[in-house]
Amino acid sequence: MSRRVVIAPDSFKGTCAASRAARAIAEGWTSVEPDADVVLRPMADGGEGTLEAFASAYPEARRVPVRVTGPAGWPVDAAWLLLPPDDDAPSGTGVVELASTSGIELLGGALRGRDASTLGFGQAVRAALDHGVSRVILGIGSSASTDGGIGLLTALDARFTDRHGVSVPPGAAGLDELDRVDLTRLRALPERGGTVLGDVTNPLTGPRGAATVFGPQKGLDASEVARADAGLARLARLLDADPDAPGAGAAGGTGFALLAWGAGLVGGAAEVAALTGLEGAIAGADVVITGEGSYDAQSADGKTPSFVVQRAREAGARIVIIAGRVADDAAAAGIETLSLTEIAGSAEAAMADPLRWLSEAGRRAARAEQG
Missing domain, CATH: 3.90.1510.10 (Glycerate kinase, domain 2)
Structure with a gap:
């Protein structure tokens, strides 16, 4: 049975819309696992995207x-x-x-x-x-x-x-x-x-x-x-x-x-999730990927990624957060993080070509799944 992967990022403000980010992460994942059942549910909270x-x-x-x-x-x-x-x-x-x-x-x-x-x-x-x-x-x-x-x-x-x-x-x-x-x-x-x-x-x-x-x-x-x-x-x-x-x-x-x-x-x-069917997509998911431009303690306390993380926990899925920058205070049990800044080598490089590095992050997340 193919693995079910739900990709539900917020926008990477100023560099990449949530829908484009989701597609880039999906391309990276499927380059490693072509048979995966990948479901895109780009998120927003009423703002950009x-x-x-x-x-x-x-x-x-x-x-x-x-x-x-x-x-x-x-x-x-x-x-x-x-x-x-x-x-x-x-x-x-x-x-x-x-x-x-x-x-x-x-x-x-x-x-x-x-x-x-x-x-x-x-x-x-x-x-x-x-x-x-x-x-x-x-x-x-x-x-x-x-x-x-x-x-x-x-x-x-x-x-x-x-x-x-x-x-x-x-x-x-x-x-x-x-x-x-x-x-x-x-x-x-x-x-x-x-x-x-x-x-x-x-x-x-x-x-x-x-x-x-x-x-x-x-x-x-x-x-x-x-x-x-x-x-x-x-x-x-x-x-x-x-x-x-x-x-x-x-x-x-x-x-x-x-x-x-x-x-x-x-x-x-919560409303975007309800109207776009996020919870139904996450039900039974093996992996849930979310993220945003900068992930920090504030993100983990009420912003869009925290909403997705909570639903993923309830579903018992593996949780991966991909962000342009991951702050030191953002660590949380049971959550894997991938920083585009670290993958690309610098914030400038990550922002210059975000789709490339989002796809690479998707590849790395998939390789980690395979061990």
Whole structure:
């Protein structure tokens, strides 16, 4: 009987999407064991790679191209994913990813903390609604902005104005001037609702809020963080949602805007796993391989690889983690690790040709299986 190998990595952020990483690892494994029953289930938690994870799990899904306004205001060519109809969504499900429409990677390192916007994400959501989908699944990780989701809701026909009735500017800057919100023309959720995939549980405001915790990563200095936090508090008084709800602060407050729209927030990794059939794939597996760009103690405590590891343990499978870098504090009983940095000889070499070294890691994992 052929060995069953499930390959379920997260993305190697900035270098390789989860789906490409999974294929490269599989190529390495099958070069050693051609008869292995290899199942690919690339993972995501709502951030970069979410669309690819669904596309890999649903071969019949269709990409629908869309041109949107990127986080800095220039056009971005993106796509949303149309999943086939089923009993829960008779007109299909639209999967939309913030990372590819309003994500921080689209800025190319030129952060725009004050004026980056979620408008493009909202335009892609609107395109899915215009198509007539029965429900939407929205991945909101990897955002570039701290605009409280006002760009998103503006694209869905909400209006955010200052005290003179003039539309506020995009981004966190617009929150400074926000005085009034008009939701009378806001597009409704599709008939089967919306599910939001998030990777954090932070509230909207305060010491654990969107601006304080994540604003510096997006280019806000200390004074701008304070202004953005005050602006988000102002938004919280104008929209009917709980700013303290877990995940309200996700994606610079986009989680809060989506709660106000009526969508439900869930843990991204668990939901992606459920929707792509990860647990069914792992049941009866002999080997489970996961990984990400940098594997450390934080990865082992709540991030996507830890979710996969837990399911693999429950199935009694051999567990292998392949990562660009494996930190000294990441050691755990019963888990084998392979570092692309060590295999390639340096981090620079690993990042220059990640697919080559992922394939080599897959080969090494398979050879170790054979003893």
